[in-house]
Amino acid sequence: MDRKLVIAIDGPAGAGKSTTAKELALDLNYRYIDTGAMYRAITLLALENDISMEDEDGLTRLAEEAEISFTPLTRDGNTVYLNKRDVTDAIRTSLVNNNVSFVAKVAGVRHALVSKQREMAQNGGVIMDGRDIGTVVLPEADLKIFLTASLKTRTQRRLDELQDKGEVVEYDTIKDNLETRDSIDSCRDVAPLKKANDAIGIDTTGMTIKEVVTRIIQLMQGV
Ligand code: CDP
16 A cells, blocks of 8 residues: 555553554554553653642643653564653553543643644554544544453453563452543543544454454555
């Protein structure tokens, strides 16, 4: 395919968005933009600076002033920089997991990050994943995918991922975090987690990443 597309991938936590998006980006030589990492980076900054999760103005200021960037993706992953500091691992802790949905509810934070995300998606050849990419950030995307999977599958995937990194975590702790985040993300007033009307839903329960990637490449050929 000659034309470089803009692809939006949304869905709940642990549905396989980032793994799928990274595989696709490497296969197609597209850029990958992880918008969840951006909300996580602001959450980290708030926790480090003792900004309360209820202080909407304080959180908005952090998001407006923060400089967030990603190094190009390789088979070894990519690095997330926050104000020139490598925060790739620091944004994946349980503390950030437990607070990020409160930061992501704040309209001012979303406004600041959405404009950075739109800038990053200019020129096409981009795969962006998140919760509101097809609905709000890139409503004109060439292809919109909404990934889901059963809660059991999503919990098990997240557990395997953390255990691979050597972390000791309980199945139920992860399940509770995914359920809580999904509920806050889906019920918030601004840009809730929702399938865009023109998004194609893929239930990845029982599918391998390779199968999901193949399905999306097939869908791209129909664009
Ligand atoms: O990887 P995982 O599915 O656990 O989550 P993530 O994509 O890193 O996103 C972390 C959190 O950021 C979500 O639970 C949302 O609260 C928020 N988020 C959002 O509100 N909008 C986005 N476009 C991306 C993430």
